[in-house]
Amino acid sequence: MLFSIIAHEYAHGYAALKQGDTTALSLGRLTWNPIKHIDPIMTIVLPLLLAAAHQPVIGGAKPVPVDPRNYRNLRRGDIIVSLAGVSVNLVIAIVSTGLVAAVGLVASVMPNATHVLSIVQAMMILAVNLNLALIAFNLIPVPPLDGSHVVKYLLPPRWAFYYQRLGFAGLILLIVLIRVGFLEWWFKPASIVMDFLLNDVAGRWILPQSVQWLFR
Numbered sequence: 001m002l003f004s005i006i007a008h009e010y011a012h013g014y015a016a017l018k019q020g021d022t023t024a025l026s027l028g029r030l031t032w033n034p035i036k037h038i039d040p041i042m043t044i045v046l047p048l049l050l051a052a053a054h055q056p057v058i059g060g061a062k063p064v065p066v067d068p069r070n071y072r073n074l075r076r077g078d079i080i081v082s083l084a085g086v087s088v089n090l091v092i093a094i095v096s097t098g099l100v101a102a103v104g105l106v107a108s109v110m111p112n113a114t115h116v117l118s119i120v121q122a123m124m125i126l127a128v129n130l131n132l133a134l135i136a137f138n139l140i141p142v143p144p145l146d147g148s149h150v151v152k153y154l155l156p157p158r159w160a161f162y163y164q165r166l167g168f169a170g171l172i173l174l175i176v177l178i179r180v181g182f183l184e185w186w187f188k189p190a191s192i193v194m195d196f197l198l199n200d201v202a203g204r205w206i207l208p209q210s211v212q213w214l215f216r
Contacts (some may be wrong), residue, residue: 015084019077041162082149104205118209
């Protein structure tokens with residue numbers, strides 16, 4: 001999870017840099033150092049709340065600071081930067097699916113290494129699951145999550161203004177949505193994609209030992 005959320009935030013900062021904003025770079029946030037990205041609420045409190053509510057345990061890093069006023073094109077830049085994080089999570093999920101199959105293939109020709117390879121494969125299976133969950137979570141249209149930066153452009157300007165002002169209460173609203181079971185419904189598409197990737201794409205290469213590791 002730590003790698004995935006850092007990659008997510010790094011992608012935001014890098015996309016902003018490409019759109020003309022150097023804020024993240026100048027503040028030292030274009031880094032893979034996890035200390036720079038830890039947020040007390042999103043990285044620690046939220047995963048604990050989700051675990052306590054028996055929901056998928058995901059979280060987030062400290063948001064990378066960006067200044068949309070520096071984008072060469074405000075609307076296009078805001079959408080690109082907002083979707084950069086989930087795009088990277090999708091790439092990680094797809095690459096991890098390929099690695100699940102690759103590890104299973106290696107185990108078929110190196111059976112003596114199956115015990116070690118099954119641990120690696122279990123990690124890759126978790127990576128697929130986690131990154132798809134991060135995509136679904138970040139696309140929840142609740143400010144300040146990434147999905148809200150796209151939805152606001154679909155609203156009339158006056159509505160969009162008040163919609164963005166919900167950001168101060170975003171965490172409270174998320175907690176309410178968690179408590180009423182909204183995430184279980186919202187995450188269904190991610191579960192369908194995960195089943196497709198792990199069962200249809202890499203299913204024949206999943207080792208029984210990997211499944212045992214996942215359910216220990």
